[in-house]
Amino acid sequence: MNTTEAPKGAPKNQQHEKIYLHPLPVRIWHWLNAAGFLFLILTGFQLRYVDLFNLMTFETAVHLHNWVGFAVIANWFLWFFYYLTSDKITNYHPDLNVSNFFQRFFRQAQFYGQGIFMGEKRPHNVQPSDKFNPMQKLTYVFMMFITVPITFLSGLMMWDVERFSGLIALAGGIRVVNTVHVLMFIMFVMFMFVHAYMGMLGPKASTHYKEMITGYEEPHD
Amino acid sequence: MKTGPILGSLLLAIALLGMAMAVSAAEDSEEVSSPDLKCLKCHSRNLKKTLEDGEKMSLRIEAVDFDKSVHRVIGCTGCHRDIAKAEKHPSREPIASRRAYSIKHNQTCSQCHEDHYADYKGSIHASLVEDGNENAPLCSDCHTSHKIQFRGAFEPVNGEPCSKCHADINEAYAQSVHGSARTEGNQLRGKFIKAPYCSDCHEAHEVLAVSTTDYLVPNCMSCHEVAKLAHEQWLPNAAMHMKSVGCAVCHAPEAELRVNLQLYDRVQQAPVRRSEDNVTLQNKLAEIDPDGNGLDPVELWKMMLKTDENGPSSDIILRGRLEVANGVDAHRLADHSEAIRSCESCHQANAEAFQNVTVSINRPDGRKESYKADSKVLNSPISVDSVGGFYAPGGTRIKWLDALLVLAIVGGLAVPVGHFALGKFLRRKK
Numbered sequence: 001m002n003t004t005e006a007p008k009g010a011p012k013n014q015q016h017e018k019i020y021l022h023p024l025p026v027r028i029w030h031w032l033n034a035a036g037f038l039f040l041i042l043t044g045f046q047l048r049y050v051d052l053f054n055l056m057t058f059e060t061a062v063h064l065h066n067w068v069g070f071a072v073i074a075n076w077f078l079w080f081f082y083y084l085t086s087d088k089i090t091n092y093h094p095d096l097n098v099s100n101f102f103q104r105f106f107r108q109a110q111f112y113g114q115g116i117f118m119g120e121k122r123p124h125n126v127q128p129s130d131k132f133n134p135m136q137k138l139t140y141v142f143m144m145f146i147t148v149p150i151t152f153l154s155g156l157m158m159w160d161v162e163r164f165s166g167l168i169a170l171a172g173g174i175r176v177v178n179t180v181h182v183l184m185f186i187m188f189v190m191f192m193f194v195h196a197y198m199g200m201l202g203p204k205a206s207t208h209y210k211e212m213i214t215g216y217e218e219p220h221d
Numbered sequence: 222m223k224t225g226p227i228l229g230s231l232l233l234a235i236a237l238l239g240m241a242m243a244v245s246a247a248e249d250s251e252e253v254s255s256p257d258l259k260c261l262k263c264h265s266r267n268l269k270k271t272l273e274d275g276e277k278m279s280l281r282i283e284a285v286d287f288d289k290s291v292h293r294v295i296g297c298t299g300c301h302r303d304i305a306k307a308e309k310h311p312s313r314e315p316i317a318s319r320r321a322y323s324i325k326h327n328q329t330c331s332q333c334h335e336d337h338y339a340d341y342k343g344s345i346h347a348s349l350v351e352d353g354n355e356n357a358p359l360c361s362d363c364h365t366s367h368k369i370q371f372r373g374a375f376e377p378v379n380g381e382p383c384s385k386c387h388a389d390i391n392e393a394y395a396q397s398v399h400g401s402a403r404t405e406g407n408q409l410r411g412k413f414i415k416a417p418y419c420s421d422c423h424e425a426h427e428v429l430a431v432s433t434t435d436y437l438v439p440n441c442m443s444c445h446e447v448a449k450l451a452h453e454q455w456l457p458n459a460a461m462h463m464k465s466v467g468c469a470v471c472h473a474p475e476a477e478l479r480v481n482l483q484l485y486d487r488v489q490q491a492p493v494r495r496s497e498d499n500v501t502l503q504n505k506l507a508e509i510d511p512d513g514n515g516l517d518p519v520e521l522w523k524m525m526l527k528t529d530e531n532g533p534s535s536d537i538i539l540r541g542r543l544e545v546a547n548g549v550d551a552h553r554l555a556d557h558s559e560a561i562r563s564c565e566s567c568h569q570a571n572a573e574a575f576q577n578v579t580v581s582i583n584r585p586d587g588r589k590e591s592y593k594a595d596s597k598v599l600n601s602p603i604s605v606d607s608v609g610g611f612y613a614p615g616g617t618r619i620k621w622l623d624a625l626l627v628l629a630i631v632g633g634l635a636v637p638v639g640h641f642a643l644g645k646f647l648r649r650k651k
Contacts, residue, residue: 176605
């Protein structure tokens with residue numbers, strides 16, 4: 001696909017002007033995932049801290065957490081099969097030149113730490129087939145292929161402890177499974193803050209948010 | 222001689238007359254068989270035998286009671302076969318004690334009641350007898366020796382026979398939803414129910430230590446068939462709850478609770494039983510917990526490292542279970558409308574249910590041998606492995622992870638604040 005051509009359904013006034021960066025399935029997945037994770041964090045807080053929060057009963061929190069958990073798992077598969085069957089999978093391809101990757105990684109980190117405030121040009125040229133800078137790529141690969149599946153798996157085990165008792169025993173017991181799930185929860189809490197803030201580091205605070213709604217890259221200059 | 226039969230008849234008539242007079246309530250005793258009347262000739266009197274322990278044991282048998290006994294049909298020698306076989310009445314034979322005599326005659330019952338006796342031999346009652354427990358029941362302690370009644374005569378609400386030893390439990394049972402229903406003619410909420418009594422849950426003869434019977438949950442389910450389905454409709458992880466939480470925990474709402482961490486062999490799928498060496502759990506743990514104040518998380522971890530004499534065994538785990546702290550409370554079962562339904566009663570920090578923790582091993586006879594543990598073992602990161610099989614979200618959460626969560630929130634806020642401040646600083650410098 002020509003990266004500057006908008007597919008069907010794209011707003012007409014934006015055709016041939018901006019890069020179509022985030023296809024519709026990705027945007028749907030992203031916002032459902034964001035809402036789902038926020039809800040899971042909220043109900044997770046309620047489950048873990050009944051003595052501190054009283055947003056809903058424990059029983060309600062369990063049922064909501066379970067249902068939303070399944071929805072988020074289903075949503076992950078939507079994301080997974082979309083990328084598996086589309087040419088956008090290149091966004092998650094690892095850079096086999098490790099030295100080059102980390103050079104670009106640190107250049108990006110330097111940009112976030114200094115260049116962004118000095119008006120320097122962004123070191124990563126965003127393309128639909130390579131839209132993540134090295135820092136994003138490392139983070140998202142780690143999140144989507146390691147931490148998110150671990151969270152799903154540990155959550156599934158706790159959803160029905162008897163059904164998954166063999167797997168739980170293999171993992172070292174329900175306490176181990178829960179500890180892993182909570183560690184993931186803690187990481188996602190931190191991720192939410194950082195991710196929401198990084199989303200504001202465009203030309204304007206709203207730029208990347210708009211991109212994630214319309215699918216088109218907003219003008220950066 | 223012709224006088225023989227006449228004299229014999231006369232003597233028999235005199236004997237029968239004497240018997241009729243001797244037995245105070247002889248009106249009902251016409252049906253006692255004649256060989257038994259021979260026994261009663263002496264044993265209806267206030268005979269006493271001095272035992273070796275000094276006790277004077279009464280040898281009197283109440284004819285009325287024996288006449289009403291289900292054993293009337295087999296007569297005295299049906300059980301006292303030694304007397305039937307002996308040429309001489311063994312009245313001079315020494316008897317060590319009343320208990321010793323009862324123990325000697327305990328297996329007499331097996332001659333007819335082979336199955337029941339086999340069940341009894343596998344019971345906790347028989348194990349206690351073998352251990353020399355003077356109060357452990359023998360056949361005659363529950364059934365009596367000479368006024369053995371049919372099964373329907375056992376009515377626990379009236380206290381017999383279990384209450385002779387378990388009076389406090391019987392009292393709790395009598396006030397429970399089961400006991401009340403039974404007292405009121407098996408009526409509950411206007412409907413007929415078959416309210417259980419002791420032997421319905423604990424068996425009559427194969428009375429096992431509760432810790433070896435999956436804590437009687439299957440017994441509860443045998444009557445409350447819909448309970449599984451009913452719990453599954455509202456209780457998350459219903460199967461796990463019904464396995465790890467005793468029925469009485471929620472259905473005896475006033476009961477004191479505890480978490481018992483039972484040593485369990487996950488390969489054998491059975492609780493670990495300590496060997497017959499009489500080394501108690503307390504003795505074994507004295508080295509690990511020298512001050513004897515209960516196992517803290519580190520001590521519990523050390524204990525698990527020593528579970529096997531040859532080194533740590535990955536097959537032995539601690540299986541956690543929330544249960545009522547004593548057997549009396551376990552019988553105070555309330556109507557289901559009074560059962561605890563609030564998840565919050567357990568799933569929050571410092572929940573009362575998790576303040577009392579014990580570690581246990583089963584004795585050779587199946588009874589539980591417990592040792593106190595600090596409630597901190599349920600909240601410590603050190604216990605992640607040793608108490609790996611027990612976790613209640615919220616209630617037994619690891620406090621160390623709470624601190625990590627606070628750090629994550631502070632860190633999550635610090636990134637934007639710090640980055641924003643850095644930007645301000647660099648722009649000003651520029």
